[in-house]
Amino acid sequence: MAIRRTTKVDSGFSMSSMTDIVFLLLIFFLVTSTLVNPNALKLLLPKSTGQVAAKATVSVSIKDWRESGKDYPITGDYYSYHINGNEQPVSLAAAEELLVEELSGEDDPTFSIYADRSVPVEKVVEVMNIAKRNHWKVIMATSPE
Template sequence: MASMTDLIFLLLIFFMITSTVVSPNAIKVLLPQGKEQTSAKPLTRVIIDKELNYYAAFGNDREQPVTLDELPGFLQSCAEREPEMYVALYADVSVPYGEIVKVLNIANENHFKMVLATRPPDSTDNE
């Protein structure tokens, strides 16, 4: 009986160690830092509203409607204007995660630096 217990603990330790070594295949995203840091690089904005409409803008330009197919070309033209730009993704809270991943994949395939825009938590939120 003692050998069965030893075997179970040995397997438990083995799986605990290997699970910390193996990193999941995740999408790498450059997250924004604290409010002390200001972005000196031009920012390209991609917005997805709750109706799944896409909008994009470079710098201080006004947002213009784009389709998902037009987005890579728009981002490439922005990168030609400013190679060190960041792409900020603003998505409504009701947007399915799959739509967000589509934009992240476009940015990843074209080697753009991405940030996800968030809002600070409200004091009334209990999440």
């Protein structure tokens, strides 16, 4: 009795390892997609390397009056909101109404925020929330260094 040895190679392809890889990739992309914050505000930050001609936008200025020692009765604190460089300060609610008037009818509504360096971030975010509620774009204006 001779023992026969077969040298037949298994030509079948096992899909189990391929499905494991696809499953792991699926889990990876699901986990990483939840890390992206869908509620983040989109900012159009100005570039400092070159000058680009931009369309005229509506501007919101936030001024800090703490150095002057007076507060504005309209806003009730040391910060005032000004639309399009107007010297008359307005409250945040009135600023939203004025922005709605200014930006209604535009196909790509955009406004710029000019804030003093000493203005707290929460005051800037309050103005950004106005843009988020109304689905507008925001440009955060900065000065070159």
